[in-house]
Amino acid sequence: MVLIYSDNKKLTFELLSKGSELSKDLGKKSTAVIIGKSDDALANEYIAYGADSVFVAETDVDSFKAEEYAEILEKVIKETDTETILIGSNKNGKELASRLAGKLDAGCIIDCINIYLKDKKLTAERVVYSGNAIAVEQFNSKPRILTIPSKVFDPLKKDDKRKGNIVKKKIETEKSSSKVLKVQMAKTESVNVEDAEIIVSCGRGFKNKEDIKLADGLADILKGKTIGCSRPIAADLKWMSEDHWIGLSGHKVKPKLYIATGISGQIQHIAGMRDSGIIVAINKDADALIFKSADYGIVGDLYEILPKLTTAIKDKMG
Amino acid sequence: MNIIVCAKQVVDASEIKIDSSTNKPILEGISKKISDIDKNAMEEAIKIKEKHGGKITVVTVGSADAKERIKELLAMGADEGILIPYPDKHDYHVVSTLLAEAIKKIGEYDIVLCGEASTDLFSGQIGPKVAGLLNISQITYAQSVDAEKNKVVAERNMGEESVTTESSYPVLISVTKEINEPRLPSLMEILGSANKPINDWSAESLAGGLEPKTETVDLKGISMERKNIVYKDSLDESIGKLVDNLAKEGVLG
Numbered sequence: 001m002v003l004i005y006s007d008n009k010k011l012t013f014e015l016l017s018k019g020s021e022l023s024k025d026l027g028k029k030s031t032a033v034i035i036g037k038s039d040d041a042l043a044n045e046y047i048a049y050g051a052d053s054v055f056v057a058e059t060d061v062d063s064f065k066a067e068e069y070a071e072i073l074e075k076v077i078k079e080t081d082t083e084t085i086l087i088g089s090n091k092n093g094k095e096l097a098s099r100l101a102g103k104l105d106a107g108c109i110i111d112c113i114n115i116y117l118k119d120k121k122l123t124a125e126r127v128v129y130s131g132n133a134i135a136v137e138q139f140n141s142k143p144r145i146l147t148i149p150s151k152v153f154d155p156l157k158k159d160d161k162r163k164g165n166i167v168k169k170k171i172e173t174e175k176s177s178s179k180v181l182k183v184q185m186a187k188t189e190s191v192n193v194e195d196a197e198i199i200v201s202c203g204r205g206f207k208n209k210e211d212i213k214l215a216d217g218l219a220d221i222l223k224g225k226t227i228g229c230s231r232p233i234a235a236d237l238k239w240m241s242e243d244h245w246i247g248l249s250g251h252k253v254k255p256k257l258y259i260a261t262g263i264s265g266q267i268q269h270i271a272g273m274r275d276s277g278i279i280v281a282i283n284k285d286a287d288a289l290i291f292k293s294a295d296y297g298i299v300g301d302l303y304e305i306l307p308k309l310t311t312a313i314k315d316k317m318g
Numbered sequence: 319m320n321i322i323v324c325a326k327q328v329v330d331a332s333e334i335k336i337d338s339s340t341n342k343p344i345l346e347g348i349s350k351k352i353s354d355i356d357k358n359a360m361e362e363a364i365k366i367k368e369k370h371g372g373k374i375t376v377v378t379v380g381s382a383d384a385k386e387r388i389k390e391l392l393a394m395g396a397d398e399g400i401l402i403p404y405p406d407k408h409d410y411h412v413v414s415t416l417l418a419e420a421i422k423k424i425g426e427y428d429i430v431l432c433g434e435a436s437t438d439l440f441s442g443q444i445g446p447k448v449a450g451l452l453n454i455s456q457i458t459y460a461q462s463v464d465a466e467k468n469k470v471v472a473e474r475n476m477g478e479e480s481v482t483t484e485s486s487y488p489v490l491i492s493v494t495k496e497i498n499e500p501r502l503p504s505l506m507e508i509l510g511s512a513n514k515p516i517n518d519w520s521a522e523s524l525a526g527g528l529e530p531k532t533e534t535v536d537l538k539g540i541s542m543e544r545k546n547i548v549y550k551d552s553l554d555e556s557i558g559k560l561v562d563n564l565a566k567e568g569v570l571g
Contacts, residue, residue, distance in 0.1 A: 132540060198569070312557050
């Protein structure tokens with residue numbers, strides 16, 4: 001059996017697409033797992049998106065805890081005679097997959113960007129060394145656990161005529177010794193940099209929070225106007241909320257135009273924006289790393305350049 | 319409070335170049351360091367020790383030269399280091415099993431600390447995997463940690479949410495880069511650390527016959543091919559040329 005689980009519905013659809021392809025290649029069936037309350041509507045949706053069957057692990061666990069969810073999945077894996085487990089690679093999914101791998105003594109590959117059979121072995125590719133290389137990893141044992149980030153695979157076309165079994169079973173778990181005290185929405189401005197077409201991004205070259213308006217001014221005249229930032233701006237100075245943060249531990253973006261202003265170009269930042277279409281760098285330091293990763297660059301003071309560039313683009317676009 | 323810090327020696331990814339003839343990353347001759355986020359874990363361990371007293375042990379699975387890196391952590395404030403040399407074949411499973419076995423051998427511990435991921439491979443599976451192997455609770459992506467006598471409260475950075483979690487001991491905590499600013503040891507501390515022990519524990523003595531579950535069969539370089547055109551004319555001319563080119567590329571509207 002190929003087991004598929006994510007707490008994110010959209011991501012599950014994407015996993016189901018790869019999961020059903022893999023289960024065909026392996027001569028197995030795919031099963032989507034729902035943890036929590038029974039939800040027939042969701043189960044039927046998973047079948048419509050490619051699941052051969054759905055296993056509903058009914059539990060009274062109210063919020064996600066890796067300790068409890070790993071135990072639940074471990075039991076589902078035994079029930080379903082599963083050898084391959086695909087888990088959605090969001091933050092919950094990664095810690096769940098890794099803990100599960102520990103409990104099962106299983107091989108685990110995180111953030112797969114491709115999965116296929118090669119020489120009859122299950123093979124996965126992942127990006128390593130801050131985006132400088134792709135590692136090709138092969139499993140030589142079972143069970144095997146793989147996590148897949150969002151937007152790597154396209155979901156199948158929804159087919160409401162597909163049929164599949166829905167199995168429901170109550171799963172008991174030991175209570176974890178950790179407990180969630182509080183869940184707060186992080187301070188966000190509901191910006192979605194991952195879908196943005198054009199991004200003007202700000203780094204440490206900005207001297208004050210108020211000066212960000214210079215980047216705003218440029219972004220405003222460009223279609224898709226979205227502001228991004230590097231780590232110091234979001235994480236250290238907190239001038240912008242983390243939904244603006246682009247980089248290895250922030251968001252990964254691929255707009256058609258990325259304008260990096262006052263960003264030095266640390267490898268962690270590059271890892272988040274290297275897939276952009278055209279990259280423009282503005283930095284006062286001619287030796288800044290960012291120029292190595294840029295198509296076009298201007299060495300100079302962003303305080304002088306940004307207003308002029310805004311006017312020039314405005315004129316050009318009429 | 320007995321604290322164990324799991325730290326990894328990594329190559330500095332920012333120095334990696336791609337060999338254009340083989341299309342493979344060149345990993346030899348690159349400077350090595352303790353993975354940045356593991357240093358944040360170390361700093362947090364010191365803060366907890368400053369509050370409650372106790373002992374900090376650093377455990378590293380790595381090549382023999384990692385000993386030099388462990389010395390840096392001893393200078394920062396760790397009391398003792400343990401180096402488990404890499405077995406010939408190793409993967410995440412082998413490393414996490416060795417760490418878990420070493421932690422069991424150390425015996426008494428309250429907190430295991432590590433970075434959320436290492437800066438070279440950025441998988442982030444070792445921490446939670448070790449917690450799973452030890453069957454202890456885990457708090458991942460901690461951006462603040464408040465260790466009290468009988469429990470720890472941590473704020474976890476979950477992206478759109480911040481989740482405050484409490485756990486009794488023992489617990490494994492993985493931290494994010496934002497949690498603190500790792501200290502730079504003074505010259506006196508560096509000199510003083512020379513007397514602190516670093517023990518070699520063999521993989522065989524901890525877990526005999528350990529086999530990897532996965533194997534890296536290839537490593538393909540990704541070259542970043544960019545035009546690298548930097549305008550060096552007067553500012554107005556440079557901006558003019560840039561805008562012309564952006565319009566030609568069709569990315570302005």
